[in-house]
Amino acid sequence: MDIATKVKRGGKVLAMRQVTYMGLSFANTMVIARMLGPVNYGIASITLNYFFFVFWFADLGTGDYIVKEQEISDDALRSLASLHLVLGIVLAALFSLAAPILAWASTQPEITPLVRCVSIALLFELLASFSINLMRRELDFAYVGGIEMLCQVFIYTTSLTLVFLGASYWAPIIGLMVGSLSKFILAYRKAPYPISLYLKKQYLKPALNFGLRVSGAQALSNLKVLLVPLGVTPILGIGAAGIINLTVRLTQQLSLLRQVTRFMSLGVLSKFATDKERLARVTSKGMAYQALMIGPALALFAVFSTWLIPLVFGEEWFVSAKLFPAVALAFVILSVFDLHITILKLYEKLGAIALHFLAYFLLLYSTACLGMYLFGIWGYIIGQLFSTLSVFVLLRYTHRVLTGIDYSKAFGIVLFSAIPLVASVFMKPIPTFVVYIVSMTMLFIFSKTSREIVVEVLRSAKPTHS
Template sequence: MTGFAESAAKGVFWTYLTFLGTKGISLVSLIVLARLLGPETFGMMAICMVVIAYFEIVARFGLGAALVSAQEHQAEMETAVALMSLVTSAAMVLLAWIAAPYLAGVFQEPSLTWPLRVIALALMIDAIAVVPVTRLSKRLQFRLKAVPDLARSLVKAAASILLAIMGFGLWSLVWGHVVGTLAAAVAAFLVAPWRPTVRPRAEVVGEAFRFGRHLLLAEVINAAQRNLDALLVGKLLGTTALGLYSLAFRLPDLLIRSFNQVAGTVLHPVISSRGAAKEAMAELYLSSLRHVALITFPAGAALSVASEPIVHLLYTPEWYGMIVPMGYLSISLALLTVDFVPGIIYKAMNRTEFLLWTSILKLPIFVVTLVLVAPYGIAAIAASQIGLSLIYFLPNWLILRRIIGVGLWQTLTALVPAILLAASVAAAGLALNQLQLRSDLLQVLVLGLGFALVFLPGIMLAVPEVRGTLRRRLKR
């Protein structure tokens, strides 16, 4: 397991460093844009992105994951994935253009018709670069993969801010998204040139299709869970409330959900490349869960405790309504780690039907809960996500117990270090909040220092490999 841990840790480090860079750029631009545009404009953009997310899932068709998991006929699989991506993306762009006026009408925002159509163009751009980007992940070349990711963030931020200053309003966000996607595609081909070399056989295309169909259905259902809260806020509470809710989600998304996504991006090819037998999967799962939760649980606790001074520091008073929802969302996204890691194992074992089954089981619970709490406002919607995050793990536990023999007690034992570290971070933050410093900047700096003084010794105590790595680096 040492080789697995080292490969995974190295990949996670570089990929999360890239995420911090790209999301850091996005966060800075977001703060600037929030001061230029206001909650209503962000609410309208959030509607566009939620709607396009469904078209994006179908356009991708799980093909990137199929290419990562493929062990044979690599060149044929790459060509098959490229062709299928172009076909599905073109179909989704056409459908989005036709459906845009009807979708805009659902939210009583007819002005969103053309923004929806323009944003849909990014689906085709992404499809063109799917093979170069996926090849970088499969080969564990995460430093090179940072190039297109950073290009996307830099170009998107620069274009959006420039257009916002020029008075383009919503269109500054729309065109920023499109040109950022184009920059990422160009950069991907520059660092990982690729062209089709063979014609794929029908059975290879069928293999990609079979892998993708389960993942596609699971992703469509999961997207409903990820986006239904935003859809309900936009529909029932209006675009201003949705703008507040969408920005309340951004910082937790940067620090927590992005780390989960990074872990999935790295662990999937690492586990797949090792060809682990069924008996070894339990150890791989528990190790992955333990190490990922050691980051996400304390991050969720820290961000929840620090939400008020952070929002006061970064945003104007019109955004203060996002403070309480951001605290709840930070906790819920951290807890979603226990639901996220099993999906990595399913994909590594080529058992994507389990993703579909668990998604089907979770969806009705999610829908009923959200419909019941939505009338009580965005804080109630955010708070409900905490309980849902815990409920989501139950079907995964039943499946994991059957296919790799992992019991509930083993899972809870793996999470104990993360729970203790998160509790320590939260206690330190609550104590420091009692200081009531006059400067929000000083309050945030003091909280950050307190979190670091608790987290760093805790992570070195929980993960002996970190101590060994630091010792070797210091000797050098």
């Protein structure tokens, strides 16, 4: 099977996974948030903030090394598998021991047992990630999508069942554990590897040389999830933390294909590393894909958010609807430049990635915390919008390794998506919907690329044969 066929088939399954994820996650969030309320939902969500902060760089970047390397020996893979096992055990133990400190830092003693519980999930996720990276390396995105889709079903059915049984904020925590264990079992069956202690320096050194720089940059990026437990909660309280976490979660759930593109990008773009002209064309088209699959969906939800969020989640969540447009706009802008990070990884310009995330962190924390002190919960959106300025770092360093990227296609889509997002802040839903229709009509009239992408997506929906 050629690369194009693998990418299309894998992309289709990953897109189906995202659609399934969105539906299940939205239903799960709706029920849990409504039943728990902002305070209890905030307790569960800041526990998960801590978990994902560690998980997103727990493999020390060796997963990306496995995916990007053109040739890698069986002994090297065995040694890296052993490293994943050791990292899982060590990080799970440290995370559990740090639970009281994290509870103190976020002024929420209730999260201590919750953090200790999710530390077990951290071990399972690391073990599963090795098998998943083996599949990513072979562009077996279809299998990965199927596994993750099934695990989402396990997570949400478990969480919903437990919340109805009165498990309160324990429900999503136990759901995460069930999902992590399921992911390990399913991924390991598809891509098994020896679980042993085979740590050889000659194989670990090049992987860690690359990986530590990636994970260092990723750690800076992950600091954004700590803004809520370490910034919002001490300043505004646990209720505000729940509202902001819900707003961010809704933004992520509605951004169907961002994770698909990010997940596939390194494995796909690495195949074009030696052909920079083609790589620039693929990147330009990929940016437009990101913008078109994310911007209009977020803008449409923003149009009716002041109706939908109170109706679905309850009146106590209304503030989330007013925060949503600004958070969504920042999300759209940042997502367009995801492929720049992939390109810098591809050419091992990892210091530039770290500099970008450092700029993002400093802009987000300084302006958000100052804004919250001055304007309460509304100050949070100041930090979100100012953080987008960090993309200028990506632009500067990406152009040093790759020229010829066309930004006009993605820029037009972002602009026409931003118009109804901004309008939703000042106008009622019906007139804002009129603005949305006009903006999207103008987009497809003036943007040939947008029309082409829609046609490609519709064609790819047809059955693919080997």
